[in-house]
Amino acid sequence: MAPSPFALPFERLPATLPIFPLPHAIVMPGCQLPLNIFEPRYLNLVFDALGAERLIGMVQPDPTAPHKEAVYATGTAGRIVSFGETPDGRLLIVLAGVCRFDIREEIPTVRGYRRVLVDWSRFRQDLDTPGEAGGGYDRLRLMALLKEYLQRKGVEINWTNLEQIPSPLLVNVLAGQLPFDVPERQALVEAVTPEERMAKLASLLEFDVVGTVATNGRRH
Template identity: 50%
Template sequence: MTRHGYRKAADLPDTLPVFPLGGALVFPRWSLPLNIFEPRYLNMVDDAMAGHRLIGMIQPAGGNKQAPHLARVGCAGRITSYSETEDGRYLINLSGICRFSVVEELDVTTPYRQVRADWSRFAADLSEPEPTCLPDRAHLAEALKKYVAVNEMEVDWDAVETAPLETLVNALAAGCPFSPMEKQALLEAPDLCGRCDALIALLDMDTSGDDSSTLQ
């Protein structure tokens, strides 16, 4: 199945507004709620709603806090719910569509940043994973049990056992308190199984006492 009518990479726009926000990840077929209040991003949402409704979520990669460098890969989400508060904020929900590589940042007059996006590397994001290509739930659950025990976290184990595997992997990848570089590694994993393998490695790394903070 395809998402929101996007069947192939060519259906997606060449130019994309981007929202650099550390630690906030959206994956294909994963939702991200956002509370928008900065004027430049209110403007971005207005323009997206008037157009293709896509926003690229991307990790800052150092540099100036107001205009950080951008990671090389982000993920586009489509605005699928929208409301405005009495104090002028926008509450939106992004539904993840497809990851993209940043070809270049564009010189624009808008207050928000825009990039030229290359979708070709991640075109498979537009289709759901084949049932034969899903990760091992038991291996992930075992790593998670050790991780939550060490970090004294609470987990809904019924959800771990019953949630769709893609939902489970993406929820943990987005929700666990990993570093920005670690989250970027999860985003850039080639597919769902690769993301799950990287997730298990990070969970195991934390419980093994390894001080490393990135994946090679």
């Protein structure tokens, strides 16, 4: 897939981002995330983003932190690619995943939403065109685990379409779509390379499958 003519090159990614803390909401490169915006501060965020680079940093709240406003230090940035208004004052937007980032520090704002200084450097390869991951990773094992996982969850999926997706993009899609807990999803966000993400995804799937088998065995 050719890159969007509206996409920013790595060198032009901004030094700061508005952030939208929301559990389970990530937008990995190559993926999309629809959002329903209605709080005044996040309406401000979207309007301001539309007047700039159209980038929003999606971050998950950290449930292990003592401060209720704390978020994980690594997030995913998405570019607004679709925008619509509703009669009751909401905005319906779609983000396209661009690149992950590390938060350096939070900076003061005056429009209600939060803004941070970011470091993109660890995730430069997020802007590369997805291909097959190297390192000899066993995709067949990943797909077998995924099939068993989805069967146990009662989820139906179009396997023909799934099998045509390159492994790195497939893992990015699954990271956002599978019903993982917040820390599990965050572990996938923080895995830098495609190989690391595939290995982490396989571990999460295997842990769930093995745990389910063990539980069912005890019941009998």
